[in-house]
Amino acid sequence: VNAVAEFGFLHAADERALDLLTQVAGPVGVALRSARYRTELQSLLEATQRQSEELQVQSEELRVSNEELEEQGRALKESAVRLEQQQVELEQTNSQLEEQAQLLENQRDDLARTGAAVELKARELEQSSRYKSDFLANMSHELRTPLNSLLILSKLLGDNPQGNLTAEQTQYARTIQASGNDLLTLINDILDLSKIEAGHIDIRPEAVTLKRLTADLRQTFDPVARDRDLEFEVSIAKDAPAGIATDRLRVEQILKNLLSNAFKFTEAGKVTLRIEPAEDDRLALTVTDTGIGISPEQHQAIFDAFRQADGAINRKYGGTGLGLSISRELARLLGGAIALTSEPGAGSSFTVTIPVSYDPALVEARVEPVAPAVENSPPAIASPKKRRPALLQAVDDDRDRLEGTRRVLLIVEDDHTFAGIVRDLSREVGFQCLVAGTAEEALDLARQFKPSAIVLDLGLPDQSGLSVLDRLKREDSTRHIPIHVVSASDHQQTAFSLGAMGYLVKPVKREDLAQALNVLEAQLTRTMRRVLIVEDDPVQREAVGALLAGPEIEIVGAGTAAECLKLLHEQTFDCIVLDLT
Template sequence: MSSPSSVDEQRFRKLLSRNVSLPLGVGVLSAVFFVSLITYLLSVIQWVEHTDRVINNANEAVKLTVDLETGMRGYLLSGDEHFLDPYEIAKPRIEVALNTLLELTADNPVQTDRLRRLQALQVEWANYAQSMIDLQRSSGDYRGAVKAGRGKRLTDEIRKQFEDVIETEQVLRATRNEDVRRTTIWSITLYLIFIVGISGLLAYIGRRDLLNLSTNYSANLAAQLASAERLEKQAWLRNGQTQLAEQVLGQLTLNLLGRNILQFCAQYLGTAVAALYVREEHGGLKRVATYGFSREQEELNQTIYSGEGIVGQVAEQARLIRLDAVPGDYFKVSSGLGAGLPHSVLVVPTSDDDRVNGVIELGFLRPLSERDIELLELIAGNIGTSIEAARYRQRLQEVLAETQQLNEELQVQQEELKTANEELEEQSRILKESQAHLETQQVELEQTNEQLAEQRDAMDKKNTELNQAQIQLEERAEELQRSSKYKSEFLANMSHELRTPLNSSLILAKLLAENPQQNLSAEQVKFAESIYSAGNDLLNLINDILDISKVEAGKLEVIAENTRVDRLVDGLRSMFEPLAADKKLAFSVEVQPDAPGLLFTDRQRLEQVIKNLLSNAIKFTEHGAVSLTITAQPNDHIAFSVKDSGIGIAADQQESIFEAFRQADGTTNRKYGGTGLGLSISRDLATLLGGSISVDSVPGQGSTFTLVLPRQYHEFGETPAAPLTFHPTPVTPAPVAVAVPVASAIPAVIPRFADDRDKAPFATRCILVVEDEPNFARILYDLAHELGYMCLVAHGADEGYDLAREFVPDAILLDMRLPDHSG
C-alpha cells in the first residue's frame, strides 16, 4: 500500500504536469494567433502608409502647380524676374513628383491613367506658361492670351485630376481601415471566448486538486515559513551590505560619497528624506549631502554644534536614536503634490576606529522594523570608514596640489638662479676688462675735463639758440593748425560743390534709366542704371567726407530738441526689418522698462549714428540675429546697444576700426564694401552729442556696439538742465541750435529764374526749389513739371522764405549751403 506522501506526490506531479502542459499549449496557440494577426495588421499598415504617401505626394504636387502659376502671374504682373524664382524651382520638381506618383500607383490602373493624363496636361500648361513669359519678356500682348482663358481651363483640369487622385486614395484608405477593424474585432472576440473557456476548465480542475493538496502542505509550509523569514532577513542584510559597498567604491569626493550613501538608503530602505553630517576638526557637524530636501530646507541648519539637537546628541553619545512619535513642528516631507510629517525618524552615528565621525538622519513614511535598525547598525561602521577614506583622499589631493605648486615655483626659481649665475659670470668678465680700460681712461678723462670746460661755454650759446628755435616751432605749429582747419573747410566746401552737379547727374541718369519715351535700347538703359548706381556710391562717399569735414572744421551744428524714444524705435524698426528679412536674419528692438521715454538731443544725428551701427550689423552678419536694446544708464544717461552674430572683430583691431577709411581688415573692404568712414563719423557725432561709443566683440561670435548719451544734451561748459520728465502729451520746446561760426560769404547776383509764380493760383500741387546753382535748379524745375507739379525757384534763403510765405507750397526742396544763410 502506498504511503500518503507518495500518493500526494503523484497527485501533485499529475496536477503540475496538467497545469504546465495545458497553458503551454494554449500559449503556443496564442503566439501563433497573435503573430498571424500582427503580420496581417503590419501588412495593412504598410498599405495605409503607401496610401498616405500617395496623398502627401499629390498634395505636394498641387502645391508645386500653385507655385508655378503664382510665379508666372507675379512675373506677368510686375515684369520682375525675381517673381520667376518659385516658377523655376517648381518646374523640375513637378515632373519628379508626377513620376514618383506613377511609381507608387503602379498597382492601380485607374490612378495610373489619371496621372498620365496629368503629365500631359502639365506639359501643355508648361508650354502655355513659357509662351506667356516669352510674351512678357518681348513686351508682347500677353494680356490678350490670358483673357482667352486657355490657362485657366488647363489649371482647372489639372486641379480636378489631382482632386480625383486624392479622393480615390482616401476612399481606398478608408476601405482598408474598415476591413482591418472588422477582422481584428472578430479575431480577438473568438480568441477571448476560447481563452475564457480553457481558463475556466483549468481553474476548476486545478482548484479541486489544490484544495486537496493544501491541507497536507499547510503544516510543512508553516514550519518552512519561519526558516524562510530568517534566511530572507539574512540575505536582505547581506545584499544591503553588498549594494552599499558598490556605492562607496572608487575615488569619490565627500559630497559624492554622501549622495551615493543617501541614494542607497532611499532605494533600499525607502527613506523619504535623509541627510548626512560629517564631524569637523572643531567638533561640530557639517551637512555634506541631502536627499529629498527643498531649496528652502537646503539653506537651513547646514552646521550643527556639538551636543545641539538630536543629531548633536547622537554624535556625542555615540548611540542610535529612534523616533516613532514625530512632533508636529518636525521637519516636513514635501513634493509637488503636497507636504506632511514623516512617520518615523532614525538617527544613526557612524564611526571609524571607535571614534564617531558622522551622523545619518533618515525619515520614513512607514513604521520602522527591526531589520531596518539591524542593517543600519551593520553598515554604520562601513560608512564611517568610507567617510574617513574620502576625507583622507581630500586632504591628500590638497597636499598634492600644494606640492605641485611648490615644485613649479622651485623649477622657476632654479631657472632664474641659473640665469643669474650666467649673468654674474658675464659681468665678472666684463669687470675685469673694464678695470684695464679704466686706468687708460683715467688719463684720457683728465684731458677730456679740459675740453668739457670749453664745450660748456659752447653749450650755453647753443641753449640760447634752441630757445629761439622752440619759439619758432610753436609759431609754425599754430600755422599748421590753421592750415589743417582751412583744409577741412575747403574739403567741406568742395564736397558740397561736388554734390550739386552729382545730384544733377543722378537725376538725369534716373530719368534715362526709367526711359519714359521708350526711345532707348536695353543696353542704353543698363548703362544709365550703372551710371545711377555708381553716382549713388560716389554721393554716399561725398556725404561721409562732408560730415567728417564739418566735424573737423567745427562747422557741424547740433539742433537739440525733445525726442520720444518710442517714435525713434518705431522708425528704426520699420526701416531695418525689411533689410534683415531680405538676408533671412532675425531682427528685434527691445526698450527696457527702466529706459527713459524722452530725450533732449539732436534727433537727426542720433538716428544717423544708430542707423550706421544697425547697417553695419546687418551688412557683416551672414546668419543669426541682429538686435537693438535701449536701457537706462547711471548719471541720467541712456544706452543704445546694437548686437549681432556676425564675423566679429579681433581685440587688436577694435580701436583701429574707428579711424577714417579703416575696417577690420583688408579683405573686409572687398567682401562687404564701404569706405570705412561710418564708424569714424559715428564716434565724432557721439562725442559732439556728449556721449561715447564702445565695442565688445569676439571673432566668429559677433559684436556689440554700445552708444551711451546723456539724457539731456548741453553744450561744452554749460550747466546741465534739470532732468526731463516724460508725459503722454509733452509740450515740445523750440529746437536749440548750437551755433558754430560759419565763414561769411557774399551772395553773387543771380538772375531771376523764370518759374511758375506768375501762374498762381495753381491748378495742381506746387513744389518750391531753393537752389543757388542755376543748372541744377533748371533740372529740378523740369523734373517737377514732368511729374505733374507746378514749380517755384528761389536762389537764396531770403527769397525762398518770402515765396514760401506767399504761395504756401506743398513741398520744399532745400539746398543746405545757400549764399546768404545756412539751409
C-alpha cells in the first residue's frame, strides 16, 4: 500500500463513482510510488553529489599532500646532501682542529721550553748581577785602600810642611793628588750607578731645611765660582716651604752633580740655583748656567750612562758622563724627576722636581733596598776580600814601650801604609799606638791592653770588621771603648747600630782623619759626661734629669724628635735616654 485516499460525498456514491475510483487507484498509486522514487533518487543524487564533492576535496587535499610530500622528499634529499656535505666539512674541520691542537701542544711545549730558558737566563742574569756587584764592591775596596794612602801622602808632600821639596816637586805631588781625586770620583760614580741598578740604594728621609741645604752648597761652590771668575746666585722663593722631608744626602748629591756640570761647562757669566714650589705639593730646584748649551737632539742621550753630547766635549772638559745618569735615577728614587731646557750657545737649565714630603708610594718600579738587620749576631756582609798576603814585618807600634799615664789607640788596619799614616797622626795628637793587621790580633790586643780608643777597618783578611765591632761591644771588659770605623765599605748604618761612635769612608782626607782623632781625644779627656733626655712630658723630663744628675753629668733635654735631631747634628752626647712614645 503506497497511500490511502479518503473521499467524502454529499450523497451516496454510485457504482460509476466507485468504478472510477477503482480504475484510477492503480495509476495514482503508480504515480505516488514514482514520485517517492524520484524523491529518493533526488536524495541519492544529492548525496552522491555531496560525496563526489567531498571526494574531489579529498582528492585535492591528497594531491596537495602528495605535492607537499614530494616537496618534503626533495627537501629531505637536499638535507641529506647537505648533511653529507656538512659531514665532509666536519671531518675536514676535525682534521684541522686536530692539526691545530697538535700545533698548540707543540707551541705550548716550545713556550714551556722558552719559559724555562728565560727563567734560567734570569737566574744567570741575577747571578751575573750579584757577581758584578761583588766585583765592583771588591774592586772599590781594593782601589780605595791604596788610593787612600796615595791621597794622604800626596797631600802631605804637596803641603811640604818641612820645606825640603822644590816647587816642581810639590807641583808633582799636587798633580798626583788631583789625579787621585779624579779617580776617586770615577770609582764613586761607578759604585753609585751599580748600587742604583741593583736596587741597593736606601732612601733615608729626614727633615731638611732649605737654608741649611743652600748654605752647604754655597760653602762648596763659592770657592769654585771665585776660581773661575763666575757669579753664583742662590735664591729661595718666598712662598717655598722652610723645609722638606727627604734624603738630604741624595738631594745634595743631585744638586752637586748639576752644579759641578754647570761650572764645568760655563766659561763666562753665572750659575744660579733657584728653589721654588711646584704643583702637586712638590719642590722645584733649578740649576741654570750661561754655558755652552746642549742641542735638542742630545737632551735624552746625556742622561745615559757614559754618554756626553759629543766626543769633543769629553776631550775638552773631561768627565765620565755618569753624573746625570746617577742624578736622574736618584731623583726617581726620591719620587721626582729631572727636566732639561737648553739650546746650543744659550746655556742650560736643569729642573729637579721632588715631593715636599717623601712618600715611597710615589716611587715607580723601585726595588726594595737591602737594609742591614741587627740581631743577636753581627749582620751578614760580603765575605772578607782575598788580598795579597800580609807582610811578615808588622807596622812598628808602641806595645813594648807603653807609658801608663798616656792614652793608647788601637789601630786595626791590614793596609800597612795607611796604618802607618794613622799611627803617625795619632802620635801627633798624643796617643800611644797599637797596630793590628787581623781581626784575631785586634781582639787579643784589645783584651790585653784595654786601649783608650780604637780605629777599625772593616775589610780585614780573616773576618769582617763588623764582627770585631760586635764582639768588642758584647764583652764587658771592652764594651766601653769608643770605636771609630775607617773603611772603604759603606756599612755606616750597620756600624752605628752595633755601637760605633764615628764612621769615615775611604779615601779620607788627612784633615778628616785628624778631626776624628781629635774628637776621640776630646771625648777621652772630657770629665763631664753629657746625657740627652728625649721626653715630650716636661715633668717626666725633669724627673729623669734629676735622677741622673751628678757633678760630672750635664743634662740636656729635648721635647720633640726634630729638636733631638737638631741637637745630635750640632753636639755630641755620651748617652741618650729616649721615650719611644
